[in-house]
Amino acid sequence: MQQTFKLRKFTPDDLQSVMQINRVCLPENYTDYFFIDLHQRFPETFIVAEENGKIVGYIMCRIEVGLNNFGFSGLIRKGHVVSIAIMPQARRKGIATALLNQAMDGMRYYKAKQCYLEVRVTNVAGVQLYKKLGFEVSRTINGYYSDGEDAYMMTKKL
Numbered sequence: 001m002q003q004t005f006k007l008r009k010f011t012p013d014d015l016q017s018v019m020q021i022n023r024v025c026l027p028e029n030y031t032d033y034f035f036i037d038l039h040q041r042f043p044e045t046f047i048v049a050e051e052n053g054k055i056v057g058y059i060m061c062r063i064e065v066g067l068n069n070f071g072f073s074g075l076i077r078k079g080h081v082v083s084i085a086i087m088p089q090a091r092r093k094g095i096a097t098a099l100l101n102q103a104m105d106g107m108r109y110y111k112a113k114q115c116y117l118e119v120r121v122t123n124v125a126g127v128q129l130y131k132k133l134g135f136e137v138s139r140t141i142n143g144y145y146s147d148g149e150d151a152y153m154m155t156k157k158l
């Protein structure tokens, strides 16, 4: 099937579209400052997907320093997927897969050695997407979300 979407880096002009997709698709919403700050610090891992000139999805990440989740000692750089969402009408076309792959390239550019994220334990689409990309569940975080739901932390080596 021919690819119908294009990926490009986020620019501040995209802020309202991205915030709208975030509000439609996820209960975790953020201030405009939060989006702009992540873009200023980590532009290589804030990517949008466009279909027919309209933004239909985004991924936004942060680079952190933390313990190696794979059992080795020492601190390493990690890429943290803070938020990813695709508008309902644009799903199941490989857009989230493409956004994650490009964001993981950005994480490698920032010298991150692993990528991790949290996902609701009931989010079948999310968990399946990440498993297909080679992520594994590292642990369950009880009551991670503000409504009390648990999260899986899922991790992949870069």
Ligand SMILES: CC(C)(COP(=O)(O)OP(=O)(O)OC[C@H]1O[C@@H](n2cnc3c(N)ncnc32)[C@H](O)[C@@H]1OP(=O)(O)O)[C@@H](O)C(=O)NCCC(=O)NCCS
Pocket (backbone or CB within 6 Å): 025, 026, 084, 085, 086, 087, 090, 091, 092, 093, 094, 095, 096, 097, 098, 118, 119, 120, 123, 124, 125, 126, 128, 129, 130, 132
């Ligand atoms: C999860 C989400 C980002 C997936 O986006 P997408 O662009 O549809 O994902 P892709 O097309 O790249 O799907 C890749 C794989 O993920 C899995 N997947 C995606 N949606 C799925 C669903 N509804 N049910 C089961 N598996 C699903 C499949 O394995 C799929 O491969 P396939 O289509 O060849 O079967 C999207 O459903 C979404 O925005 N959901 C709401 C926001 C959200 O949950 N974000 C993640 C929070 S951690």
